Amino acid sequence: MFSPAISYIASQLSGDQPPESWEAMYEMAGENNGFVYQGARYEGLTVNFLELLYSAGGSVVNDDASEATADSEEVREVLGFMSDGIDSGAVPKAVTTYMEEESRRAFEAGRATFMRNWPYAYALGKDSQIADDFEVTTFPSYSGNEGAGVLGGYDLAISAYSENPEGSLAFIEFATSPEQQIIQATEASLPPVLTEVYDSQEVQDALPFATELRDAVRQAAPRPVTPVYPQVSEAIYTNVYAALQGNKSPDQAAQDMNSDIQEALETF
Numbered sequence: 001m002f003s004p005a006i007s008y009i010a011s012q013l014s015g016d017q018p019p020e021s022w023e024a025m026y027e028m029a030g031e032n033n034g035f036v037y038q039g040a041r042y043e044g045l046t047v048n049f050l051e052l053l054y055s056a057g058g059s060v061v062n063d064d065a066s067e068a069t070a071d072s073e074e075v076r077e078v079l080g081f082m083s084d085g086i087d088s089g090a091v092p093k094a095v096t097t098y099m100e101e102e103s104r105r106a107f108e109a110g111r112a113t114f115m116r117n118w119p120y121a122y123a124l125g126k127d128s129q130i131a132d133d134f135e136v137t138t139f140p141s142y143s144g145n146e147g148a149g150v151l152g153g154y155d156l157a158i159s160a161y162s163e164n165p166e167g168s169l170a171f172i173e174f175a176t177s178p179e180q181q182i183i184q185a186t187e188a189s190l191p192p193v194l195t196e197v198y199d200s201q202e203v204q205d206a207l208p209f210a211t212e213l214r215d216a217v218r219q220a221a222p223r224p225v226t227p228v229y230p231q232v233s234e235a236i237y238t239n240v241y242a243a244l245q246g247n248k249s250p251d252q253a254a255q256d257m258n259s260d261i262q263e264a265l266e267t268f
Contacts, residue, residue, distance in 0.1 A: 018137040030090035036103045037116040039095035045237040052078045054148035065226040071258035079243045079250035123189040136209045138216040149220035228264045235260030
């Protein structure tokens with residue numbers, strides 16, 4: 001059973017409409033207190049990169065994940081956009097050391113105007129000193145295309161080696177029931193896996209952006225589906241990180257990413 005995890009943008013610009021595009025958000029971030037996301041050399045950076053790439057219409061593998069497709073203009077464009085964000089100061093250089101918690105703490109400490117994070121951070125933010133000072137929205141457009149999220153994951157599955165598969169199934173059915181999904185959404189701001197739960201008054205009260213969150217789940221796409229995904233992800237975040245650090249040009253990072261992904265795919 002799959003439970004979606006979807007990211008969002010939080011903003012401390014009270015009274016303002018959220019920016020309609022990533023380009024506009026970076027410009028506003030540069031004029032204010034910056035934008036933080038997960039830019040460390042790990043899985044989180046893969047997701048942050050893919051969110052922009054999917055919106056740009058790009059990909060890193062073909063439909064059946066048999067061939068790398070990262071040596072493309074879309075990949076170069078996104079790498080350039082992310083690198084320019086750091087060079088311009090819209091994104092602090094420290095982002096290259098940030099995972100989820102570092103981003104959240106920087107945002108809650110008032111050291112950023114915008115933050116990209118997972119919904120879990122909403123509940124914690126509402127229990128912090130900025131509880132009344134931020135709003136949440138779905139991803140803006142990029143390069144003229146609709147914003148795109150990346151499905152991720154907290155998952156419930158039954159091991160083939162389980163000694164009690166019936167009990168495991170019973171727990172999954174319990175955890176994904178409407179009653180339990182409401183608790184998870186209202187107490188931990190985790191995205192429900194059942195569409196109707198988003199319409200619950202309890203969820204609407206706890207998550208004022210519940211409708212937008214459901215829309216974000218619907219517009220999201222999965223990470224590359226392949227048995228060698230860990231190697232593919234490493235190929236992505238290693239080269240994105242090199243571009244953010246200025247150690248590779250967007251062109252070289254795209255070429256190397258493509259070669260590294262292709263090498264990983266050929267191991268299966």
